[in-house]
Amino acid sequence: MKFFRPASLPEALNIKSEFPDCVPIAGGTDLMVMINFDRRRPPALLDLSGVPELRTIVERPDGVLRIGAGVSCKRLHGDYADALPSLAMAAGTVGSPQIRNRATVGGNIATSSPAGDTLPPLIAAGAVVELASVGGSRRLPLEEFLIGPKRNALRPDELIEAVHVRRQAGPQLFSKVGTRNAMVISISSLALDLRPAQRAIRCAIGSAAPKVLLVEGMEALGAALPWPTDGGPPGALDDALVEAFSGLVSRACSPIDDMRGSARYRRRSLEALARRNLTWAWRALERRSTCV
Numbered sequence: 001m002k003f004f005r006p007a008s009l010p011e012a013l014n015i016k017s018e019f020p021d022c023v024p025i026a027g028g029t030d031l032m033v034m035i036n037f038d039r040r041r042p043p044a045l046l047d048l049s050g051v052p053e054l055r056t057i058v059e060r061p062d063g064v065l066r067i068g069a070g071v072s073c074k075r076l077h078g079d080y081a082d083a084l085p086s087l088a089m090a091a092g093t094v095g096s097p098q099i100r101n102r103a104t105v106g107g108n109i110a111t112s113s114p115a116g117d118t119l120p121p122l123i124a125a126g127a128v129v130e131l132a133s134v135g136g137s138r139r140l141p142l143e144e145f146l147i148g149p150k151r152n153a154l155r156p157d158e159l160i161e162a163v164h165v166r167r168q169a170g171p172q173l174f175s176k177v178g179t180r181n182a183m184v185i186s187i188s189s190l191a192l193d194l195r196p197a198q199r200a201i202r203c204a205i206g207s208a209a210p211k212v213l214l215v216e217g218m219e220a221l222g223a224a225l226p227w228p229t230d231g232g233p234p235g236a237l238d239d240a241l242v243e244a245f246s247g248l249v250s251r252a253c254s255p256i257d258d259m260r261g262s263a264r265y266r267r268r269s270l271e272a273l274a275r276r277n278l279t280w281a282w283r284a285l286e287r288r289s290t291c292v
Contacts, residue, residue, distance in 0.1 A: 001041075001042065001043065001044060001045065002019070002022065002043065002044035002045070003044065003045050003047065004019070004022060004044065004045070004046045004047065005047040005049075005050055006046070006047075006048070006050065006051060007050055007051070008051060008052075008053065009051050009053040009054065009132070009161070012046065012048060012051055012159060013132060013133060013134050013159060014134060015046055016046060016133070016134075016157055016158070016159055017133065017134045017157045019044055019046075020156035020157050021042070021043050021044065021156070022042070022043070022044035022045060022046045023040075023042035023044070023045055023046065024045075024046045024048050024110065024159060024160075025045050025046065025047055025048065025049075026047075026048045026049050026054070026069070026070050026102075026104045026106060026107050027049075027072070027099075027102035027103045027104045027107050028102065028107075029095065029099050029102055029103040029107065030107060030111045030113075031107075048069075048070060048159070049070065051070065053068065053161075054068040054069045054070030054071075054106065054161065054162075055068050055070040055071060056068045056071075057071055057075075057080075059083075059167070062166075063166055063167040063169075064164050064165065064166050064167070065080075065083065065084070065164070065165055065166070065167060066130075066162050066163075066164050067105055067162055067163050067164075067165065068106070068161070068162050069104060069105065069106025069107075069109070069110075069159070069160040069161055069162055069163070070104050070106060071104060071105050071106075072100065072101060072102065072103060072104055072105075073091040073092075073094045073095075073099075073100040073103045073104070073105070073108075073118070074091075074097070074100040074101050076088055076091040076105065076118075077089075077091040077092040077100065083167045083168065084121070084125070084165060084167065084168060084172070085168055085171075085172040085173070085174075086120075086121035086124065086125070086168075086172035086173055086174040086191045086192070086193065087118060087121040087122060087125070087165070087172075087174075089121070089173070089174040090117040090118045090120065090121045090174045090176075090189075090191070091105075091117070091118060093117050093174075093176060093186075094108070094117050094118070105118055105163060106160045106162075106163070109122075109129060109142070109145070109152075109160055109163065110152070110154065110160055111150060112145075112146050112147075112148075112149075112150050112151060112152040112211070113149070113150055114149055114206060114207055114208070114209060114210060114211055114212055115185045115186045115189070115206055115207045116206065116212065117174075117176065117186065117189065117206070119142070119146070119204070119206060119212040120174065120189050120190060120191035120204040120205060120206045120212055121172065121174045121191040121193075121204070122142050122163060122165060122204075123142050123143050123191070123204035123212055123213075123214050124172070124191040124192060124193040124202045124203055124204040124214070125165045125166060125168070125172070125191075125193050125202070126141070126165070126166065126193075126202065127141075127142045127163050127164065127165040128140065128141055128142065128163070128164045128165075129141075129142050129145045129160060129162075129163050129164075130160070130161045130162040130163065130164060131154060131155070131158045131159070131160060131161065132158060132159055132160075132161040133155065133157045133158045133159070134157070135157075137161065139164070140153060142163070143204075143212075143213075143214045146211040146212060147211065148210050148211055149210050149211065151211075168193070169195055169196070169197060170193070170194040170195050170196045170197075170281075170285065170288075171192075171194045171280075171281040171282075171284035171285050171288070172191070172192065172193050172194070172281075173191070173192045173277045173280055173281050173284075174189070174190070174191045174192075175189065175190055175273050175276070175277055176188065176189035176190075176206070176207075177189070177261075177269045177273065185207075185260060186206060186207045187207060187260050187261040187265070187266060187269065188205070188206070188207045188208055188255070188261070188266045188269045188270050188273065189205065189206035189207055189273075190203065190204070190205050190206070190249065190270060190273040190274060190277060191203065191204045191205075191206075192277045192278065192281050194281050194282075194285060196227050196228055196234075196285065198222075199222055199223060199225070199227050200218070200219075200222040201218050201221060201222045201225065201245075201278075202214070202215075202218065203215040203218065203245075203248075203249060203274070205249060205252060205253055205270055207255070207260075207266065208252075208253035208254070208255045208266055208267075208270055209252075209253055209254045209255070210254075213252055213253070215248055215249055215252040216248075216252065217248050217252075218248065221241065221244055221245055221248065224241060224244075225237070225241060226238075228285070228289050232289065233286055233289040234282065234285050234286055234289060237278070237279065237282045241278075242275050242278055242279060243275070245274050245275070245278050246271045246272075246274040246275045246278075247271075248274075249270050249271060249273075249274040250267055250270065250271050250274075253266065253267055253270055255267055255270075
């Protein structure tokens with residue numbers, strides 16, 4: 001097995017262009033498991049842990065954060081709870097502290113698992129993936145980048161360079177169901193993003209379909225919610241609206257039975273997560289309006 005360890009992004013892209021079958025590795029928390037169990041034997045590894053360009057986070061004047069693919073889950077969880085609450089929550093549920101020290105946001109995106117913890121909050125927040133090659137860069141919405149179970153739109157000569165996501169403008173939440181709070185693959189997961197200025201709601205669900213999904217059909221629900229007006233507090237959240245949201249989530253998913261849980265349990269758990277998270281997020285919006 002060949003092993004490459006570039007010191008810069010241009011060097012890494014040149015190697016990837018010359019050896020397109022080499023597999024990138026940063027934290028190795030997913031890839032090394034497959035190698036250790038002999039489920040994957042790549043002809044070459046491209047170690048990106050020494051590429052400084054991939055470990056930076058830059059916030060633009062418009063509030064969009066450019067998060068390098070090599071940024072660890074520990075850093076997201078510890079330093080970005082205010083800017084990106086749901087992503088920070090999700091990053092805090094990835095494995096053990098030792099794994100979070102090594103696991104990277106780019107690795108979670110590249111693995112493209114339906115159970116990837118950071119994917120629902122990124123999709124709910126409208127994240128865009130930046131892909132780079134020696135020929136230039138391109139960007140794709142994350143929900144389009146993911147195309148199936150552990151399958152994505154990354155080309156053989158490309159690397160994930162960064163993910164772009166806007167600083168939160170309203171309450172965000174992430175919840176997952178599993179046998180423990182952490183160190184467990186999710187049975188189901190849900191991320192919620194309330195956007196009062198746009199009178200909009202976005203939601204993404206994980207472990208409920210062949211890929212992490214953005215729940216569609218939220219426009220009418222967003223228009224019906226009693227958002228704050230003229231600087232005042234929001235109105236009371238009607239139970240019918242909560243049930244309507246839960247129904248949209250339920251209809252969006254297409255779960256399967258596997259060793260972690262049944263399809264029926266996944267659907268029911270997502271319905272419960274939907275009701276709870278919308279209620280909790282609305283309470284957070286009420287508190288925010290009271291404090292202003």
